[in-house]
Amino acid sequence: MKDFKILLVEDEKQMSMFIEMELTHEGYEVDVAYDGRDALRKAENSDYSLILIDIMIPSLNGIEVCRRIRQFSDVPIIMLTAKSDVPDKVLGLDAGANDYLTKPFAIEELLARIRVYTREKTQKNVLDEIKVKDILMDNKIHQVWRDGKEIELTKKEYDLLKVLLINKNIVLTREQLIEKVWGYDYVGDTNIVDVFIRYLRSKIDDGFEDKAITTIRGVGYIIKGE
Secondary structure, X not given: OOOOEEEEEOOOHHHHHHHHHHXXXXXXXXXXXXXXXXXXXXXXXXXXXXXXXXXXXXXXXXXXXXXXXXXXXXXXXXXEEOOOOHHHHHHHHHOOOOEEEEOOOOHHHHHHHHHHHHHHHHHHHHOOEEEEOOEEEEOOOOEEEEOOEEEOOOHHHHHHHHHHHHOOOOOEEHHHHHHHHHOOOOOOOOHHHHHHHHHHHHHHOOOOOOOOEEEEOOOEEEEOOO
């Protein structure tokens, strides 16, 4: 697991030592930052596979650190906080966090959530290039073509298309797409999936006779391939 490097941002020394020890025991490589500015500096200068950020940290709070990291990186971020109110969760997710864990938490739950991203990274490395019919996705340069024509997508549109392509010939429900693209702690209406499917179709299907994305009424969406 040495190729999976984690930045832990936690100012409570005992808590950070405990989490670092558990992560190291699991085989992860761990860096620790005790305040927001140090965390931001480390995130800018190192290539991390995942970042754990406590919200209540000195100099820059976790929300602001997350927001600034999102300006230059899409590294998975899990927020750690004693705050369990929905507005605080929404703030963290809106700032770009992928997941949210409220203190006190069982270390087994944190490790289980990290394993989700470990599997995703492994899958991502394998799936550098995905091709379904005339759609080609190159994950190394984050670009998509259809029938040789370059398609410009936002990050969420790209992530949504990627999930559909990886799961070709499998109908995915709105709930499954929300969990895979927005994260299972997403707070909001499942209609967000329909909105982004429309955005995606306007770019990936308009102008093409063979429509890539199929709606399975009452179930969800599918991209069919060979």
